[in-house]
Amino acid sequence: MFDVESDRTTAAGLPLTGGQSGIWLAQQIEPDGSAYHIAFVLRLRGDIETDRLAAAVRRAVEEAESLHVRITDADGAPRQVPVRFPVDVARVDLRAETDPEGAAHRWMEADRDRPADPAGGPPFAQALLRLADDRVWWYQRYHHLLVDGAGAALITRRAADLHALGDAAPAPDWSLTRLVAADTAYTASERYAADRAYWRERMADRPEPVRLVPRATAPMRRRVHDTVLPDPATVAALRARAADAGVPLSRLLLTAAAVHLHRATGERDLVLGLPVTARRDPATRDVPGMVSNLLPLRLAVRPDTTAARLLDAVATGVSDLLAHSRYRAEDLARDLGLTDGVRELVGPTVNVLPQPGVRIDGAEAEFVPHWLGPVGDLALTFGDSGGSRLRIHLDADADVCDERALAEHRRHFLAVLEALAEDPDRPVGHIELTSPEERALLLGEFGTAPRPAPGTTWPAAFAERVRLAPDAVALVCEDQELTYAALDAAANRLARLLAARGAGPEDVVAVALPRSPDLVVALLAVMKAGAAYLPLDADHPRDRIAYMLDDAGARTVVTTRELSDALPDAPGVARVLLDDPATAAARDALDPTDPAVPVPLDGAAYVIYTSGSTGRPKGVVVSHDGVGSLIATATDRIGVTADSRIVQFASAGFDVTVWDLVMSLCVGGRVILVPTERRVAGPALTDYIARHRATHMILPPSLVSALPPECDLPDGSVLVVGTEAVPGELIARWAGRVRVVVAYGLTEATVNSTLWLADADRPGPAPI
Numbered sequence: 184m185f186d187v188e189s190d191r192t193t194a195a196g197l198p199l200t201g202g203q204s205g206i207w208l209a210q211q212i213e214p215d216g217s218a219y220h221i222a223f224v225l226r227l228r229g230d231i232e233t234d235r236l237a238a239a240v241r242r243a244v245e246e247a248e249s250l251h252v253r254i255t256d257a258d259g260a261p262r263q264v265p266v267r268f269p270v271d272v273a274r275v276d277l278r279a280e281t282d283p284e285g286a287a288h289r290w291m292e293a294d295r296d297r298p299a300d301p302a303g304g305p306p307f308a309q310a311l312l313r314l315a316d317d318r319v320w321w322y323q324r325y326h327h328l329l330v331d332g333a334g335a336a337l338i339t340r341r342a343a344d345l346h347a348l349g350d351a352a353p354a355p356d357w358s359l360t361r362l363v364a365a366d367t368a369y370t371a372s373e374r375y376a377a378d379r380a381y382w383r384e385r386m387a388d389r390p391e392p393v394r395l396v397p398r399a400t401a402p403m404r405r406r407v408h409d410t411v412l413p414d415p416a417t418v419a420a421l422r423a424r425a426a427d428a429g430v431p432l433s434r435l436l437l438t439a440a441a442v443h444l445h446r447a448t449g450e451r452d453l454v455l456g457l458p459v460t461a462r463r464d465p466a467t468r469d470v471p472g473m474v475s476n477l478l479p480l481r482l483a484v485r486p487d488t489t490a491a492r493l494l495d496a497v498a499t500g501v502s503d504l505l506a507h508s509r510y511r512a513e514d515l516a517r518d519l520g521l522t523d524g525v526r527e528l529v530g531p532t533v534n535v536l537p538q539p540g541v542r543i544d545g546a547e548a549e550f551v552p553h554w555l556g557p558v559g560d561l562a563l564t565f566g567d568s569g570g571s572r573l574r575i576h577l578d579a580d581a582d583v584c585d586e587r588a589l590a591e592h593r594r595h596f597l598a599v600l601e602a603l604a605e606d607p608d609r610p611v612g613h614i615e616l617t618s619p620e621e622r623a624l625l626l627g628e629f630g631t632a633p634r635p636a637p638g639t640t641w642p643a644a645f646a647e648r649v650r651l652a653p654d655a656v657a658l659v660c661e662d663q664e665l666t667y668a669a670l671d672a673a674a675n676r677l678a679r680l681l682a683a684r685g686a687g688p689e690d691v692v693a694v695a696l697p698r699s700p701d702l703v704v705a706l707l708a709v710m711k712a713g714a715a716y717l718p719l720d721a722d723h724p725r726d727r728i729a730y731m732l733d734d735a736g737a738r739t740v741v742t743t744r745e746l747s748d749a750l751p752d753a754p755g756v757a758r759v760l761l762d763d764p765a766t767a768a769a770r771d772a773l774d775p776t777d778p779a780v781p782v783p784l785d786g787a788a789y790v791i792y793t794s795g796s797t798g799r800p801k802g803v804v805v806s807h808d809g810v811g812s813l814i815a816t817a818t819d820r821i822g823v824t825a826d827s828r829i830v831q832f833a834s835a836g837f838d839v840t841v842w843d844l845v846m847s848l849c850v851g852g853r854v855i856l857v858p859t860e861r862r863v864a865g866p867a868l869t870d871y872i873a874r875h876r877a878t879h880m881i882l883p884p885s886l887v888s889a890l891p892p893e894c895d896l897p898d899g900s901v902l903v904v905g906t907e908a909v910p911g912e913l914i915a916r917w918a919g920r921v922r923v924v925v926a927y928g929l930t931e932a933t934v935n936s937t938l939w940l941a942d943a944d945r946p947g948p949a950p951i
Contacts, residue, residue, distance in 0.1 A: 196264035229546025268305035334471035343541035365466035415571035420604035456529030486612025644849035672775035677708035688713035715787035809933025817846035825851030830880035
């Protein structure tokens with residue numbers, strides 16, 4: 184075990200390596216969770232001496248120092264303290280079971296799901312499961328904090344050597360101090376600085392990674408899993424294509440994953456996640472431990488790119504990535520300012536599982552993953568046993584992906600593999616993923632002529648409602664009410680004031696106001712002046728706000744004296760302080776009638792800045808010509824009428840606010856503005872909604888899911904959820920009492936693109 188003479192292995196233990204630190208932090212989110220276990224199965228077919236194999240397994244695990252530690256957290260600095268754990272190799276006889284293989288999977292999953300305890304232990308489990316007289320599965324489970332897939336393969340090879348040679352098998356140097364010392368030396372080296380510079384330059388202008396599976400809002404607890412073995416003829420053809428290109432088969436499989444992502448999303452700048460061993464020196468190459476890394480493989484794909492050309496790009500990209508693979512993904516995400524860490528860095532992951540290449544008692548052996556830890560998107564894992572055997576595993580978080588969706592990804596990926604096997608010179612845009620049945624559905628049921636929507640601008644649609652019902656209540660906020668006539672007059676006066684101060688058509692006017700009726704007045708006023716509004720959140724960093732003002736070309740900011748102090752100084756940007764007495768007096772003295780500024784359909788209505796996962800927010804200018812369709816969607820699809828009462832919950836900087844206001848003020852209904860202090864998952868919100876007798880509301884799924892049991896929503900109301908993954912549990916809870924509608928849309932598409940009336944009997948998460 185540990186070298187007790189070394190000052191690095193005192194009772195205080197060793198520090199964590201960079202690879203361990205990331206998993207340690209992730210485990211703290213759910214300390215008892217089992218998601219960060221990894222488990223593998225060596226499937227053996229033949230005449231196996233299980234007594235001798237159990238002894239070999241026990242000794243190999245005993246020799247792996249990385250497994251015999253407890254992780255302590257003293258003063259916020261986790262350490263791995265050496266301890267000798269007993270190694271028990273369970274024997275499980277399943278030959279009497281009706282379905283031995285199914286029973287084996289159930290047994291393994293029950294063990295894999297045991298609570299993790301890195302501070303207790305032991306952090307591993309070993310078992311020999313006999314499914315038949317000639318079938319034995321060696322199951323091995325470890326905490327990923329202590330070992331990775333390459334380490335598990337090393338332990339598997341060592342057990343095979345011990346089984347074959349016994350004491351004659353040369354003893355390896357599996358000292359944990361080698362891993363820690365190598366990690367420390369790397370972080371202090373010029374190589375570390377060069378790797379960091381490479382990745383910062385490579386990903387400086389990266390896109391937001393496109394996804395195949397929605398992002399979950401909670402740590403992964405359950406998965407959907409599928410395994411497929413492509414037919415031998417396809418595998419043989421793929422091997423031939425890879426050999427002709429002079430690359431390993433794994434590069435062609437990565438190419439297929441990139442084609443699948445491109446064809447499924449249409450995106451051209453792709454970022455796949457590539458798990459790598461990161462074992463680049465002798466000290467780490469042959470010592471079990473947690474060394475592996477997950478790095479971004481960035482690829483440019485166009486519809487006219489041939490598979491052969493893309494394969495060349497993949498081969499080059501992987502070669503460059505491997506040369507810099509020791510720089511931690513967690514550090515790169517931190518360098519790039521990604522608040523959600525590695526999950527924000529990559530899209531789908533593609534893992535090529537190392538095969539130990541062992542035989543035990545001459546038996547056929549296959550190393551198969553059972554669980555590889557949590558996944559943030561679709562995860563593809565390839566097990567290549569050579570010859571005609573290729574095993575493909577597909578995994579996703581069950582909270583955001585169901586079995587039907589996973590089956591579609593499986594079918595689409597296999598279609599890509601067959602296309603690459605047939606013709607590597609085919610442009611990837613010509614690879615067809617749609618089945619004949621899907622094509623008939625798209626062209627038949629979904630492809631009918633769209634319902635025409637009248638063309639109208641936001642100010643024009645609002646003006647028509649003012650004309651029809653000037654005394655109807657347009658807006659409420661707590662106990663404050665504004666009629667359509669009063670709201671219109673207030674917006675008209677402010678529009679005239681803005682025009683007098685230089686705002687007009689093709690201008691951008693920023694709005695930074697608290698959640699109050701003045702906010703709605705200001706948004707309407709900007710558009711009535713012919714300009715586009717730019718919503719600002721004064722709580723955002725000053726440099727972000729300054730960038731948005733400059734990038735959008737805003738020359739005016741409508742705000743208050745208090746919020747003005749939180750805004751950055753921006754040269755050439757005037758401020759209109761609504762609570763300044765002189766400003767208020769000037770505004771109130773103006774004509775309350777409509778300024779009648781022409782607002783064309785193709786004129787800009789608003790500018791919304793998206794999340795900015797690239798480190799810099801991206802502005803989207805949206806015109807008025809989508810307003811008519813948005814009104815039609817609200818009235819036709821979710822039943823909004825002039826009697827409706829619509830909750831306005833979203834931040835003004837989020838385009839859901841556009842739909843809230845359009846579906847209320849442009850239809851003749853009432854908008855219920857939720858004050859800041861009530862935007863919480865609790866009675867403060869639900870009591871407010873009930874008091875104002877809301878009929879429609881758009882709320883984030885995470886907030887709705889977090890509502891306590893005693894909180895309710897009005898019976899028969901319409902609850903629209905979207906913008907993030909919608910778990911099946913949310914639909915099951917609410918669909919019986921309210922009409923749940925799942926919405927999805929791009930900012931560029933005027934808020935909404937798809938709607939789905941939730942079906943409580945449909946298993947799994949909601950589809951987009």
